[in-house]
Amino acid sequence: MMIHKTQSDSDVTLALTGRLDSVTQSELTQELEKVFEAKINLLTLDLSALEYLSSAGLRVFLSARKKVTQMGGKMKIVGANEAISEILQITGYADITVMAKRGKR
Amino acid sequence: MITVEHLSKKFGNFSVLKDINAEIKKGEVISIIGPSGTGKSTFLRCLNLLEQPSGGHIVIDGEDILKKGVNVPKLRQKMGMVFQSFNLYEHLTVMGNVTLGPIKLRGQGKKEAEEKAAELLRMVGLSEKADSYPDELSGGQKQRVAIARCLAMEPEIILFDEPTSALDPTMISEVLAVIRRLAKNGMTMAIVTHEMDFARDVSTRVFYMDEGFIYEEGSPKDIFESPQKEKTRAFIQRLRILKHEIGSQHFDLYKLNADIEAFCAKHTIDKSIVGNILLIAEETLVNMLLPLKKEGQIISLALEYAEKRGEFQMVLGYPGEVYNPMLDEGGDNLALMIVKKKTKNIQHSYSNGINQLLISM
């Protein structure tokens, strides 16, 4: 998996490319730990280039969202493809995050 | 009516039929199915002595036709044969084709033969083609003429060798309809066919041929719904299988993924389906089964693809206590929810210390 980070002030976007699964989830966890060293207002996870997501990734999203909310910020997930949106929906993520579709890759 | 015992046939050193044993009773419709080159045609051709068998017995109405001094032409009259390639006489009209045998071989008068022929042509739906020549007919029509010609000899059994294989899909059904009607009227028939749906609903028994034997036989229900032997199953369901074993605690998800992807690529499976399979494998193995796996235990994963139905099954085997992870609501449930959403049906069973999950997608 590749993680591309862009930041302006306290808004951070992480664009994920490839697979987020039980093997790669630790990479995202580590990246998020760094992100959370400062106060975050808006965390955007851009999934436009994400090809695969399993529950291991969902758990990371869940804990990130908790962290951001504790800081008084918000998290949003954008650009998920159809298969990945379906997984986000299954697990209720679609309800608890603001989804903006960016079209399929 | 026909009993075949230890029938064998060699071409040179090449043993096509090794040991065929079969019985065909009056009124039976036998479908003969099996992979290409397994001797289905050779078997039919041996039955009416178009090929000379190398050994064994073929007993028809109590008489062993492989004994010396058998009246072969008379015997052939008892058995009609319909070929894939029609084999009509191009220089004769439809009527001429149908009446030739009865006049020449059975000594019928022209008028009698033509009356009978007209009746048969009506039966196969070709009354108005009596004066046409074969090259004026479609493939389906030619094959129906061939069937009428065969019936004109009043055979006791008709042997069909892939009667619809040379036909366009539009013409297959008209020929099958005629054969179905014959079956209904109680005609004894043996039909080599690749039309599985037809074999399934027209035949009284099915012979699956493989390896020079009648490898498995049974009712259409037996053979098509619950074949007992692996090769029959593989043929019927066009089953493709991937097997993977997980022994070490350090499970390599990407090795499994690579295997699944290669397997799916070989069978040109749609990418979205591949994604689902990978997901189910990861969720069940990583989140449900591996955490419970003890040192030395082996978890097995088999992926079965029924090409014909386009369906996938994943079969997971794991040792230990009786445990169905699909009923385990512990933890955060994310894996369970994903698996339930992405599958059709999951069955758990347990025997001899091994749990089995049968996951249909």
Ligand SMILES: Nc1ncnc2c1ncn2[C@@H]1O[C@H](COP(=O)(O)OP(=O)(O)OP(=O)(O)O)[C@@H](O)[C@H]1O
């Ligand atoms: N006259 C022959 N001489 C030599 N080999 C032959 C002869 N006839 C058939 N064979 C061989 O015997 C084997 C069985 O042939 P056969 O035609 O009976 O198979 P089949 O089951 O009818 O196959 P298909 O489904 O392709 O029609 C084949 O390997 C074939 O090449």
Ligand SMILES: [Mg+2]
């Ligand atoms: Mg053949």
